[in-house]
Amino acid sequence: MSTLTLDAEALYTELRQGVQALWRPGMALMGIWSGGAWLAERLAADLPQLGRPGVISSTLHRDDFGSRGMAGATDATKIPYAVDGTHILLLDDVLYTGRTTRAVLNELFDFGRPASVTLAVLVDRGGRELPIQPAFAAAKVSLPAAQKLALARGEDGRFTFSIQG
Amino acid sequence: MLHKRNPQLNAHGELIHLLSIEGLPRDVVTHILDTAGTFLSVNDREVKKVPLLRGKSVFNLFFENSTRTRTTFEIAAKRLSADVINLDIAKSSASKGESLLDTIANLSAMHADMFVVRHSESGAPYLIAQHCAPHVHVVNAGDGRHAHPTQGLLDMYTIRHFKKDFTQLSVAIVGDIVHSRVARSDIHALTTLGVPDIRAVGPKTLVPGDLKGMGVRVCHDMAEGIRGADVVIMLRLQNERMSGAMLPSAGEFFKNYGLTDDKLALAKPDAIVMHPGPINRGVEIDSAVADGAHSVILPQVTFGIAVRMAVMSIIAGNEA
Numbered sequence: 001m002s003t004l005t006l007d008a009e010a011l012y013t014e015l016r017q018g019v020q021a022l023w024r025p026g027m028a029l030m031g032i033w034s035g036g037a038w039l040a041e042r043l044a045a046d047l048p049q050l051g052r053p054g055v056i057s058s059t060l061h062r063d064d065f066g067s068r069g070m071a072g073a074t075d076a077t078k079i080p081y082a083v084d085g086t087h088i089l090l091l092d093d094v095l096y097t098g099r100t101t102r103a104v105l106n107e108l109f110d111f112g113r114p115a116s117v118t119l120a121v122l123v124d125r126g127g128r129e130l131p132i133q134p135a136f137a138a139a140k141v142s143l144p145a146a147q148k149l150a151l152a153r154g155e156d157g158r159f160t161f162s163i164q165g
Numbered sequence: 166m167l168h169k170r171n172p173q174l175n176a177h178g179e180l181i182h183l184l185s186i187e188g189l190p191r192d193v194v195t196h197i198l199d200t201a202g203t204f205l206s207v208n209d210r211e212v213k214k215v216p217l218l219r220g221k222s223v224f225n226l227f228f229e230n231s232t233r234t235r236t237t238f239e240i241a242a243k244r245l246s247a248d249v250i251n252l253d254i255a256k257s258s259a260s261k262g263e264s265l266l267d268t269i270a271n272l273s274a275m276h277a278d279m280f281v282v283r284h285s286e287s288g289a290p291y292l293i294a295q296h297c298a299p300h301v302h303v304v305n306a307g308d309g310r311h312a313h314p315t316q317g318l319l320d321m322y323t324i325r326h327f328k329k330d331f332t333q334l335s336v337a338i339v340g341d342i343v344h345s346r347v348a349r350s351d352i353h354a355l356t357t358l359g360v361p362d363i364r365a366v367g368p369k370t371l372v373p374g375d376l377k378g379m380g381v382r383v384c385h386d387m388a389e390g391i392r393g394a395d396v397v398i399m400l401r402l403q404n405e406r407m408s409g410a411m412l413p414s415a416g417e418f419f420k421n422y423g424l425t426d427d428k429l430a431l432a433k434p435d436a437i438v439m440h441p442g443p444i445n446r447g448v449e450i451d452s453a454v455a456d457g458a459h460s461v462i463l464p465q466v467t468f469g470i471a472v473r474m475a476v477m478s479i480i481a482g483n484e485a
Contacts, residue, residue: 059203060203060207060215060216060217061215061216065217065482066482068482069179069479069481069482069483070200070217070475070478070479070482076202076203076206077206083211084211106216109212110210110211110212110214110215111210111211111212112211
């Protein structure tokens with residue numbers, strides 16, 4: 001059992017402030033399925049000026065397809081705006097190895113050539129295996145590799161973190 | 166006694182080959198249909214390709230000719246970034262006397278990762294699946310009169326797309342059922358997905374007697390067969406499979422079982438009309454119906470590519 005506790009709601013408030021600081025006119029929100037998509041959805045509800053968020057899935061570009069197969073998320077990417085020439089603010093709940101971010105970037109480029117991509121996350125847990133860094137992280141934590149940190153969303157829309165392993 | 170495992174599934178119940186819909190659990194079928202939905206949207210992208218089968222070689226082995234099915238498998242594999250090798254086996258090795266398993270052993274030595282097989286003999290894809298290396302996957306693209314599982318799955322995708330729920334449907338399958346591997350695969354899939362009313366409609370000579378055991382109502386009267394149906398699946402009259410005098414004439418068949426607007430009026434007002442293609446206008450289906458508002462024949466073709474992408478990507482991601 002881990003003694004680490006993360007107040008997801010408090011971190012969300014920090015993320016919202018971080019996103020407001022990063023926001024530039026003409027930007028578009030994009031949440032990585034599933035946790036990042038929840039964050040994008042809530043941000044868009046709290047800050048209507050951010051516009052309609054897109055959802056992006058890493059499924060079709062994952063580098064562990066050979067061992068994991070197609071099991072799990074089959075939710076398709078849904079982008080309600082043109083990617084070409086747009087500044088994208090990409091959101092995820094937990095940034096770890098960077099492999100999901102890499103897969104998502106490939107997925108994004110299948111829809112066009114964005115003007116830029118900026119990454120903001122709720123938690124950066126270190127352990128990067130690729131040269132990917134967030135422009136904003138509401139918290140930085142260190143966890144053993146065996147532990148899995150995941151965002152959960154309650155029926156009332158409130159966020160919590162679960163740590164397993 | 167040991168229970169013999171379904172050769173299409175690994176020890177975890179995951180799909181490693183697609184040989185027949187018979188015996189596939191409902192959740193496996195549903196997973197394929199859900200995954201196909203994901204791939205359908207790939208067609209709307211700037212880049213209509215995903216890298217799931219990058220570096221893999223898919224061999225299309227067509228021991229029996231079929232340009233259309235082979236092409237849809239080729240497109241599906243290419244959209245998944247696989248290297249595709251088309252072998253017109255009917256004109257090469259087999260005609261030189263090489264056995265099926267020797268052909269497979271040779272192609273395996275060329276580092277094949279997947280075989281898409283069409284064969285006039287029922288069961289040929291099973292034989293290949295049993296004898297190929299553990300990392301090699303096999304898709305049945307039609308074997309004899311036995312099965313055409315990807316057609317069955319794309320038909321299910323089409324029905325789900327237009328009708329949403331399977332559990333209230335009446336589905337009529339009309340025409341040359343005895344020669345049709347499509348009909349068999351459709352019946353297994355419809356049963357697996359919980360369709361309560363499946364009818365096989367056609368003359369006595371073209372509807373096999375064993376269908377009642379599969380939970381299918383046999384109708385030799387067209388009006389009775391399509392009355393109140395939500396889905397009408399027309400089958401091609403397979404002239405090339407016809408031996409002996411099973412039918413008086415194609416004209417006689419059209420008169421009794423050809424789908425016209427008049428006959429279609431007996432089905433539900435929002436009924437859809439499907440056909441695996443190629444269609445014989447004026448033989449099993451009237452042009453006015455094939456091109457009419459109820460026809461979903463062309464969407465079937467589009468869905469077929471997404472369904473084949475789903476099948477290939479699912480089996481390639483599972484280990485034997």
